[in-house]
Amino acid sequence: MAHFKEVSQQSGLHPKPAGLVLQYGTAGFRTSANQLDHIMFRMGLLATLRSKKTKATIGVMVTASHNPEEDNGVKLIDPMGEMLTSSWEGYGTQLANTEQEDLLTTLKDIVEKEAIDMSHEASVFVGKDTRSSSPSLSQAVLDGIKALGGHSKDYGLVTTPQLHYMVCCQNTQGKYGEATLEGYYSKLSQAFSQLAKNASNRTDDQKHLCVDGANGIGAVKVRELESHLKKDLQLSIFNDGSRGKLNHQCGADFVKVQQKPPIGIKINPGDRCCSFDGDADRIVYYYTDSKGHFHLLDGDKIATLISSFLKELLNEAGLDLKIAVVQTAYANGSSTHYLENTMKVIVRCTKTGVKHLHHAAQEFDIGVYFEANGHGTVLFSRGAEGKIQQLAADTNINDERKKAALLLQNTINIINQTVGDAISDMLLIEAILAIKGMTVQQWDTIYSDLPNRQLKVKVSDRRVIETTDAERRAVTPAGLQDAINDLVKKYKQARSFVRPSGTEDVVRVYAEADTQENADALAHEVSLAVYGLAGGVGDEPKPLH
Ligand code: 16G
Ligand code: MG
Secondary structure (H helix, E strand, C coil): CHHHHHHHHHHCCCCCCCCCCCCCECCEEEEEHHHCHHHHHHHHHHHHHHHHHHCCEEEEEECCCCCCCCEEEEEEECCCCCECCHHHHHHHHHHHHCCHHHHHHHHHHHHHHCCCCCCCCCEEEEEECCCCCHHHHHHHHHHHHHHCCCEEEEEEECCHHHHHHHHHHHHCCCCCCCCCHHHHHHHHHHHHHHHHCCCCCCCHHHHEEEEECCCCHHHHHHHHHHCCCCCCCEEEEECCCCCCCCCCCCCHHHHHHHCCCCCCCCCCCCCCEEEECCCCCCEEEEEECCCCCEEEECHHHHHHHHHHHHHHHHHHHCCCCCEEEEEECCCCHHHHHHHHHHCCCEEEEECCCHHHHHHHHCCCCEEEEECCCCCEEEEECHHHHHHHHHHHHCCCCCHHHHHHHHHHHHHHHHCCCCCCCHHHHHHHHHHHHHHHCCCHHHHHCCCCCCCEEEEEECECCHHHCEEECCCCEEEECCCHHHHHHHHHHCCCCCEEEEEECCCCCCEEEEEECCCHHHHHHHHHHHHHHHHHHCCECCCCCCCCC
C-alpha cells in the first residue's frame, strides 16, 4: 500500500537507536528528550491507526509533565478525551521497540489484529509544552501522521488538559464546547463568573491568588485566561518561564514532595497560593501562617472541599444522586477517615495512575477523583447531568432548589471532565471558597493531615515487588508484607505500603504515623526491609535524622 511505502521512507528520517527499549508507561513514554525522535514519529503512526480504528479524532501531547527540562514524553488521547485505552498501550510499546527494518511488519500486524480499515480518514490533534525539545519532537509526530495519510491539526503550545478538551469537543460535535482555546477560556470563565455572583462582598484580598506556573505551559495559559476573568479573580503569576528553569525547585510536584514553597514566589503570611505542574494537569494549594509555618493543601484536601460543596448542593437541590470520592493508597489516612466518617460519602481506592481513578469514578452519578499529588477532576454521569439540567430549567421549584440547581449546572461547566486540569480545578476551588466565604486557613482545618513521608529505594529489578489491594499490600517478595506489618505495629495511627514506580526505576515507600518523627522512622525501617528483601543496590538507606 502506498502509505506503507511512505512510512518506510519517512521512518528513515526518524531512526531508532538500535537496542533502545522503552515502554508505554502510566502516562505514555517519558525519558531524556534526545532518545525520543523515533518514538514521536511512531506515536504519530499509532495515533493515525487509532483514529482510523475509532473513526474519531485522537490527540497526541508532547510533554514530560513535572520531569526536568531535559526530558520529554508523549501521551495519546482517546476520543472522549480520556487516556489511551490500556489494550493499545502494548501496541505503543511494540512500535517503540521494533527495530527499523521491522517497523512495517509491526505496523501491519496491528492493522490486521485490530481489523483496521485503512481507507478510513484519520484525524489527529497535536499539542506540546514549552520544553526546548518540544517543537522538533512534535514535528516528528506530525511527520508520522502525514506518512500514514492522516490529517493533523497542530494546536502548538497547550496544556495537556486543554488538548484533552479539544479532542472531546471535536468528537462530540461541539456539545462539550468549541474545540478552540477561545472556546475553552470562554466556557470556563463564564461558568466562573456565574458562580462568583453567588459570593457576597469579597475584598480584593479575598479575590487574590498567587500562581506558581512551574516555568511551564501552565503559566502561559493562565495568563491567557486572565483577560477573560475580568475582576472576579486577581492573579499574581510567578515562575512564568521568563527567567527560571522548568520545574526546577518549583511546580506542584516539588511543593508536594518537598512540602515547602517554590522558589521565585514571595508569600506573605496567609496569602493563598497554588502551584501547577509542568503540563498543568496537577494543582496543589498552600499558605504560610504568621509563624512562618508552611501548610500544604494537596489533592486530598481539594477532593474534600469539592465533594462537600457538591454534597451540600445536592441536598439543597433535593437531588438523590450517588456521589463518591476516588483516591489512591497515597491519600492521607485523615482524609479517608473524614470522608467516610464525617462526610459519609463513599470512598474508593484504586491503583496509582489517572486512568484507574478515572474508570472508578465513572461508576457513580458523581465521581470526584484526586490523587494526593493534585491530579484530579469530577465526572458527572449522563443521567446525573440530565437531572441537574432538568431541575435548573424547572420553573415550578422554590428559590433554594433553583439556586442549588444553577450552581450545580455552572459547576459542571467549569470542570474539565476529560482529565485533571490545574486551570479548571483552580477556578472551581476559587469559586467554592468565594461562595462559602472561606479562607484558605479555614479550608485547611477541615481535617489535619497525618504526618507522612515518601522515600525511594533502588533495587536491581523493581518488578520483584508485586502488589494487591490497590497497591496497599505487597504479595512478593516473600516476607516483605509481614515485615511491613510488624514495623507498622510499632507506631500509633501508622500505615505503610511499597510499590514499584511506574515512571522511575525505583521502589516507592510511603509511611504515615502520629508524629513526623515516627512517620520518618517507619519510612526508613520499611526502606531497609525493601532493601534487604527486594534486592537493594547501592548504599543501604540511611535514617532521615
Ligand atoms: C504519572 C501518572 C500519575 C501518577 C504518577 C505516579 C498519569 C497521567 N500520570 O505521572 O497519575 O501519580 O505517574 O508515578 O497517569 P510513579 O509510578 O512514579 O509513582
Ligand atoms: Mg502533569
